Amino acid sequence: MTETYPAVYVVDDDALMRESLASLFRSVRLRVVTVASAQEFLARSRTEEPGCLVLDVLLPGLTGLDLQDELAKANVQIPIIFLTGHGDIPMSVRAMKSGALEFFTKPYDEESLLTAVRQALARSHDAGDQQRGGGRHSSETIIGSSTAIKAVDRRVTTVARTDSTVLILGETGTGKELVARSIHALSPRSGRPLVSINCAAIQPSLITSELFGHEKGSFTGALHQRVGRFELADGGTIFLDEIGDLPAETQVALLRVLQEREFQRVGGNKTIRVDVRVIAATNRHLKSAIADGTFRSDLYYRLNVFPIHIPPLRERREDIPQLVEHFLRMHAGGTGKPVRSVDAKTLETLQRYSWPGNIRELQNVTERWAIGLEDEELAVDETTTAAASPHLVAPGAEPTADVTLNLREHVAALERNLIQRTMIAAGGNQSEAARRLGLNRGSFIKLLKKYRPTTTA
Ligand SMILES: Nc1ncnc2c1ncn2[C@@H]1O[C@H](COP(=O)(O)OP(=O)(O)OP(=O)(O)O)[C@@H](O)[C@H]1O
Numbered sequence: 001m002t003e004t005y006p007a008v009y010v011v012d013d014d015a016l017m018r019e020s021l022a023s024l025f026r027s028v029r030l031r032v033v034t035v036a037s038a039q040e041f042l043a044r045s046r047t048e049e050p051g052c053l054v055l056d057v058l059l060p061g062l063t064g065l066d067l068q069d070e071l072a073k074a075n076v077q078i079p080i081i082f083l084t085g086h087g088d089i090p091m092s093v094r095a096m097k098s099g100a101l102e103f104f105t106k107p108y109d110e111e112s113l114l115t116a117v118r119q120a121l122a123r124s125h126d127a128g129d130q131q132r133g134g135g136r137h138s139s140e141t142i143i144g145s146s147t148a149i150k151a152v153d154r155r156v157t158t159v160a161r162t163d164s165t166v167l168i169l170g171e172t173g174t175g176k177e178l179v180a181r182s183i184h185a186l187s188p189r190s191g192r193p194l195v196s197i198n199c200a201a202i203q204p205s206l207i208t209s210e211l212f213g214h215e216k217g218s219f220t221g222a223l224h225q226r227v228g229r230f231e232l233a234d235g236g237t238i239f240l241d242e243i244g245d246l247p248a249e250t251q252v253a254l255l256r257v258l259q260e261r262e263f264q265r266v267g268g269n270k271t272i273r274v275d276v277r278v279i280a281a282t283n284r285h286l287k288s289a290i291a292d293g294t295f296r297s298d299l300y301y302r303l304n305v306f307p308i309h310i311p312p313l314r315e316r317r318e319d320i321p322q323l324v325e326h327f328l329r330m331h332a333g334g335t336g337k338p339v340r341s342v343d344a345k346t347l348e349t350l351q352r353y354s355w356p357g358n359i360r361e362l363q364n365v366t367e368r369w370a371i372g373l374e375d376e377e378l379a380v381d382e383t384t385t386a387a388a389s390p391h392l393v394a395p396g397a398e399p400t401a402d403v404t405l406n407l408r409e410h411v412a413a414l415e416r417n418l419i420q421r422t423m424i425a426a427g428g429n430q431s432e433a434a435r436r437l438g439l440n441r442g443s444f445i446k447l448l449k450k451y452r453p454t455t456t457a
Pocket residue numbers: 141142143144149170171172173174175176177178179283326359360363
């Protein structure tokens with residue numbers, strides 16, 4: 001289980017920040033230790049090495065960077081994720097260059113930070129396993145043996161060796177970020193930073209400066225000079241997530257970087273050249289965005305050098321058993337505890353569900369299930385009752401009040417709920433609801449009939 005991973009250490013002098021980070025990590029059942037300074041971190045005697053460090057850059061006394069140096073000197077290898085305010089960017093550039101895993105600016109995006117922390121934990125775990133001679137999957141392994149996912153995997157391997165721009169397309173939760181990480185990890189740039197930015201999570205007016213930096217005083221609120229993500233990624237890879245949400249003004253600036261590999265900071269006149277590999281991703285249909293004038297076609301063609309389309313999970317249901325096993329194994333966390341198994345009938349149910357949230361939804365369901373079941377087998381029949389079901393609520397679904405459902409019933413409840421909500425969202429139009437769920441009208445109507453007699457939820 002997640003608790004068996006070594007703890008996440010948060011080093012930050014700001015008590016509020018420590019608290020909010022700790023509660024974020026604890027909310028997903030990670031163990032957390034917080035300390036207020038680098039000295040305190042070094043002085044603390046530890047019975048186990050931290051699984052990862054979430055480190056503020058600008059600390060009183062020893063800085064985050066000094067701490068990174070100290071650890072390197074002592075040959076202590078802990079994945080480091082830097083978290084920084086706005087005034088300390090040049091230091092962060094150094095941090096990335098000396099091998100920090102990831103870099104976030106405050107205010108951070110919770111989901112992305114959690115992903116980075118989980119990946120860091122898995123990475124130190126993998127490293128431990130390799131030392132012990134175990135052969136586990138690394139955190140960048142793309143699981144699945146369907147023809148569709150194998151094709152994705154081949155494209156990843158092929159393009160990783162090059163410097164080509166990659167455009168990753170796929171619905172939410174299909175593994176776009178995983179594919180981006182995997183390309184970076186397999187590329188000759190893997191020893192250099194992978195800098196991610198979620199274009200949808202940043203205020204449109206700030207994205208240009210976030211990407212390219214700004215000079216002090218270039219706009220109201222620009223109190224310090226700021227180095228952008230492109231500079232931070234120099235020598236490495238930049239991952240532009242949710243590229244379909246990029247505002248028009250920033251699209252022009254990005255186009256120029258892709259064409260000329262150079263840019264200027266906002267309000268600056270110095271031309272900066274960088275060597276950065278670009279990977280972009282979106283769940284939007286960019287061709288329609290071009291048609292309705294919200295995405296530039298010239299930028300699209302610059303990005304679409306090597307497209308990778310990740311099919312939704314419902315089109316590769318044969319991957320579900322392997323994915324479930326993978327998530328359960330990840331969850332067991334190499335504790336030596338037996339990895340739980342799932343009975344065939346449950347798998348069948350899981351394979352029938354349409355997984356609108358794709359692999360993330362499957363992962364959530366599997367993990368909550370594992371948490372709820374504690375030491376029980378994941379063979380859900382009679383034994384699986386009150387304990388497991390409340391955890392089996394997929395994101396966005398209404399929690400069901402009935403805690404006596406077993407997994408199959410629960411998935412059915414989810415399905416029913418989803419159908420009802422989609423019908424409402426589609427204004428009662430069956431064809432539209434079917435389209436939204438990625439089903440043909442016939443299968444949708446069958447499901448509608450199946451659930452119509454019930455009045456629950
Ligand atoms: N083929 C796969 N094998 C193993 N894990 C996977 C696979 N695909 C996705 N995952 C896991 O599922 C979760 C969701 O994947 P990811 O974040 O990459 O999706 P995404 O397409 O970026 O989603 P979104 O559009 O919502 O940002 C992650 O934890 C990821 O590691």
